[in-house]
Amino acid sequence: MVSLQTVQQANLGIGSLPAGLVALFMGATSGIGQSALQHFAQHASSPRIYSVARPSAVGSHEAFLASLRDSNPSGTYNLIEADVSLISEIDRIVAGIKENETKIDILFMSAGFMAFEGRRDTREGLDPSMTTRYYSRLRLVQQLVPLLNKAPSPRVVSVLGGGLEGPLNERDLDLRDPKNWSFWNSSIHSGTMGTLTLERIARANPHLSIIHWFPGTVATPGLARANKFGMSPPNPTSADEAGQRALFLATNDRYSVQGGLVPVPIGLSPVPKSGGGIFLVDPAGEGANNERLLAGLRSRGVDETVWRFTEGVFASTQGGKPKDEL
Numbered sequence: 001m002v003s004l005q006t007v008q009q010a011n012l013g014i015g016s017l018p019a020g021l022v023a024l025f026m027g028a029t030s031g032i033g034q035s036a037l038q039h040f041a042q043h044a045s046s047p048r049i050y051s052v053a054r055p056s057a058v059g060s061h062e063a064f065l066a067s068l069r070d071s072n073p074s075g076t077y078n079l080i081e082a083d084v085s086l087i088s089e090i091d092r093i094v095a096g097i098k099e100n101e102t103k104i105d106i107l108f109m110s111a112g113f114m115a116f117e118g119r120r121d122t123r124e125g126l127d128p129s130m131t132t133r134y135y136s137r138l139r140l141v142q143q144l145v146p147l148l149n150k151a152p153s154p155r156v157v158s159v160l161g162g163g164l165e166g167p168l169n170e171r172d173l174d175l176r177d178p179k180n181w182s183f184w185n186s187s188i189h190s191g192t193m194g195t196l197t198l199e200r201i202a203r204a205n206p207h208l209s210i211i212h213w214f215p216g217t218v219a220t221p222g223l224a225r226a227n228k229f230g231m232s233p234p235n236p237t238s239a240d241e242a243g244q245r246a247l248f249l250a251t252n253d254r255y256s257v258q259g260g261l262v263p264v265p266i267g268l269s270p271v272p273k274s275g276g277g278i279f280l281v282d283p284a285g286e287g288a289n290n291e292r293l294l295a296g297l298r299s300r301g302v303d304e305t306v307w308r309f310t311e312g313v314f315a316s317t318q319g320g321k322p323k324d325e326l
């Protein structure tokens with residue numbers, strides 16, 4: 001377990017990193033992402049921050065970014081209005097960033113929700129709980145790989161269920177058949193398909209560090225919603241602590257293929273990668289091992305099946321041919 005004190009001490013080192021780190025947050029209008037963004041803005045020197053908000057959250061997020069601007073006027077804070085429950089919005093986000101930036105240092109993704117109310121497809125014909133937690137995240141990483149590869153020590157953090165991957169319904173990856181869909185199955189599919197495809201991106205881009213984190217139970221608006229549907233796991237971590245821990249994952253060399261950001265704290269050793277090449281991390285900040293399941297999926301080529309399926313989904317939502325930016 002990495003103590004919160006160690007995390008806080010290490011995060012102070014972010015202030016010594018080169019000025020002008022570029023970071024994109026998707027899901028920072030509340031909860032873990034918002035806290036991670038707040039702590040990043042506090043510590044970083046002249047950061048260039050982009051944060052995505054859907055229309056209903058634009059007003060409150062503008063006010064939040066204004067408060068960050070007050071506390072660290074050296075930074076730039078850009079709100080991108082987009083509803084990431086639609087994959088087609090991702091390319092618009094990426095196009096806007098490419099107009100202004102030549103590199104991305106940190107991509108932080110924590111958008112998503114559990115669909116306790118049942119499956120209500122978007123106009124793209126997809127379950128929005130899977131889109132926010134899987135399809136849009138993967139599309140964003142895939143499209144930003146060229147900019148990530150231009151940063152000296154690029155890092156991707158996906159907050160969901162690293163280490164908790166489970167068996168997939170391989171004949172119905174999108175859980176289209178109502179008999180196959182449940183809010184739990186869509187969560188397992190999002191996390192497992194996320195790990196398998198992020199691993200593929202990591203293997204094709206050895207310079208890129210990718211972390212898939214399971215944050216444990218965290219007291220956020222998302223958890224408050226779960227409480228209303230009878231899910232009340234005990235002893236949640238505060239969103240503030242989870243945000244600091246998330247920032248540690250995003251900036252500490254403990255979770256890195258090559259170092260170059262904040263050095264590993266004395267007394268801790270680097271976390272090993274999964275067999276597929278990413279960092280699966282548990283709530284305490286330690287490496288999670290789910291190789292028994294993941295190695296079996298990889299050896300049967302399920303990772304490739306998931307990749308091809310996802311490419312097909314992207315093609316259908318972009319109205320064009322699959323575009324592989326690896």
Ligand SMILES: NC(=O)c1ccc[n+]([C@@H]2O[C@H](COP(=O)([O-])OP(=O)(O)OC[C@H]3O[C@@H](n4cnc5c(N)ncnc54)[C@H](OP(=O)(O)O)[C@@H]3O)[C@@H](O)[C@H]2O)c1
Pocket residue numbers: 026027028029030031032033054056057083084085110111112113114128132133159160161214215216217218219220221222223
């Ligand atoms: N909290 C936990 O205990 C816990 C445990 C394990 C995994 N997770 C996962 O970790 C991630 C972050 O969790 P959190 O607790 O910080 O969540 P949160 O406070 O509910 O924040 C989720 C973010 O996702 C966005 N979002 C939610 N529903 C959306 C939709 N339909 N369309 C577009 N954007 C949507 C939210 O935007 P708005 O502000 O506009 O709603 C917000 O930016 C989530 O994927 C969650 O499933 C959380």
